[in-house]
């Protein structure tokens with residue numbers, strides 16, 4: 084039971100933070116298919132920083148994890164500038180730009196990883212071995228029956244993500260910036276006529292998206308897998324796009340969807356372990372939650388409302 | 403300081419292929435209602451957009467309160483207390499009215515002195531006060547997409563007042579409103595003037611100007627024709643100046659000369675998506691040389707009759723016969739080839755493809771035939787030649803001739819293009835749905851003339867119009883629809899306007 088809770092949560096939360104990034108971008112009117120590339124690049128920068136910092140701080144420094152988070156976020160948001168420039172400044176097709184960012188991220192990070200490894204260790208491996216961050220257990224809460232598992236063996240990331248998610252919700256719904264951002268995604272002309280700067284708002288939204296994706300990426304690299312390698316591109320980004328669509332572009336609902344994804348996955352996984360199936364079958368059964376999701380999407384997507392102006396190229400003079 | 407609150411001197415503004423404003427100089431006094439009158443495409447919106455900072459003039463200068471200003475964004479205009487209600491509203495549909503009004507100048511409060519948030523409650527209070535002060539009833543908590551256009555327009559006005567605008571520009575504010583709503587709006591404008599605001603009203607409706615404006619500038623094809631004191635002029639004079647020639651308000655109609663029956667509609671019933679019969683057992687027929695007009699209040703099923711005949715919707719039951727042949731189940735293209743032309747109500751959605759060029763739109767019903775294509779390959783010369791011919795014959799005005807993007811053309815000229823295309827099909831049956839809605843008098847006159855000309859050529863015409871005047875002046879036979887049923891079919895000369903009005907309301911049967 085505890086394993087289900089622990090694994091479920093540590094799978095759900097990185098998805099969730101990336102999905103929030105996607106929500107920011109899409110609700111500002113920019114199609115965001117680049118989550119996959121942004122999380123990968125963020126993870127790469129984070130992992131690289133960890134490798135380099137270890138020389139100065141030692142292998143077990145407690146600061147490493149926070150340095151990794153900050154570096155991951157900076158990396159993701161810097162890389163997202165490509166998407167922002169293409170979409171906002173040069174008014175390119177947003178779907179294509181997203182695909183470009185994804186492809187570029189895979190190629191660039193794989194290449195750079197080998198180069199950097201070559202310099203440091205003299206061996207051109209495409210992996211950064213960063214290990215798994217330390218964990219902790221929340222005292223009293225973890226004693227609760229069944230749900231206590233949620234508070235056992237937590238990664239520091241999980242707390243950080245929850246706090247940031249809460250802040251993102253506040254920023255999107257309660258502040259001036261959020262009001263303007265959502266207006267951009269519905270009818271950018273309204274903001275323009277009211278004296279707001281549509282381009283700037285979208286640019287910032289995309290960079291926030293990059294930072295959040297980067298955080299998600301380094302979480303996966305530093306806690307779940309313990310390495311940075313091209314395996315980081317196994318579809319988490321796309322899964323979080325599915326989550327945000329299923330979540331109707333709203334943060335609380337998307338949270339629920341991510342938890343559902345996470346727990347469905349860990350439940351199925353544990354079941355398969357119990358049944359002792361050979362591993363090629365396990366992989367097959369692991370797609371069950373997603374098949375279920377697809378089916379649910381078919382039934383629920385009628386009631387879903389994407390931001391009205393998402394994907395539209397904003398042209399001031401268009402009537 | 404000069405007597406003018408706004409002065410525009412020698413303003414020229416060019417767009418590709420067109421001079422939208424040509425050396426225009428005007429002065430607007432504080433506290434007056436100043437109207438701009440002009441046909442579609444005369445340059446009214448462009449001129450006022452420059453005062454609102456959306457475009458910058460190529461030449462000339464703008465003075466506000468006696469000082470020369472450079473307006474390069476709407477922010478700068480707003481800082482000078484200038485506000486504008488655009489022709490197409492700029493609202494966020496799923497925001498509340500209050501959120502729409504405060505967007506861009508959000509009032510901020512802080513929880514515990516340091517966590518800032520947008521103060522919607524306070525804004526709602528302030529909006530309620532404003533709305534009381536000017537008689538603009540709205541509920542600030544309502545979501546914009548749930549309220550009607552008249553209220554959405556009030557939101558746009560409140561948006562200006564919330565920003566403490568003193569100079570209020572209205573761009574064709576009445577185009578989307580019903581007569582009662584227009585009345586209400588005009589009252590509001592007078593109220594605003596009485597409270598000391600300066601009002602600029604862009605319109606092509608003469609009665610409105612006559613009713614509330616103090617002075618009126620007339621624009622024609624980008625040039626300023628004249629500035630008039632409204633109480634010293636007549637509607638006829640304004641109309642003539644605007645169009646540039648003598649305008650006939652009533653079309654001259656030759657006596658009818660009916661031929662054989664061309665269209666027969668039998669027991670037509672149309673059901674809408676909510677499984678509700680919007681057209682019920684309608685029977686009528688149209689002869690050659692006859693204009694059959696369906697009069698009725700909007701939403702009583704008249705559009706559905708036209709759509710069913712044109713093949714856009716499938717009737718629940720009944721038959722439609724063209725020249726004796728049952729076409730009830732035929733495709734739209736077959737109907738066109740059998741001799742049916744259709745001018746739809748929603749011209750921008752169904753009439754043209756806005757981002758196609760004018761020549762493509764003109765050929766769109768025949769592109770697959772000679773001279774537009776040969777063996778399945780398009781012949782561009784054919785498109786161009788045909789378009790130029792129609793542009794010439796029907797006086798379709800556009801920036802770059804046949805190659806103009808249809809979107810950049812004015813509504814009146816888009817409609818002229820559709821009418822030209824449909825007439826050029828030489829169909830025996832012409833269906834006109836709301837053919838003059840939203841057009842200026844010059845264009846209305848032009849289109850009505852074409853309708854009559856088609857009838858005189860021996861075509862059968864089905865005219866569906868919400869304008870009673872139009873029905874009365876054009877129709878040979880009138881069918882009045884109420885609640886999906888044709889209440890009365892009668893030769894036009896046997897009905898008075900009042901009687902038709904009573905049938906339309908369902909009071910007489």
Ligand SMILES: Nc1ncnc2c1ncn2[C@@H]1O[C@H](COP(=O)(O)OP(=O)(O)O)[C@@H](O)[C@H]1O
Nearest residue numbers: 400417422442443444445446447448810811812
């Ligand atoms: N953004 C634009 N680009 C190109 N042409 C334009 C643009 N805006 C207006 N025009 C052209 O300028 C002329 C004047 O337009 P407009 O000011 O909208 O007329 P009005 O408001 O009097 O109907 C029209 O011929 C129109 O097609």
Ligand SMILES: [Mg+2]
Nearest residue numbers: 446447489573
């Ligand atoms: Mg206009």
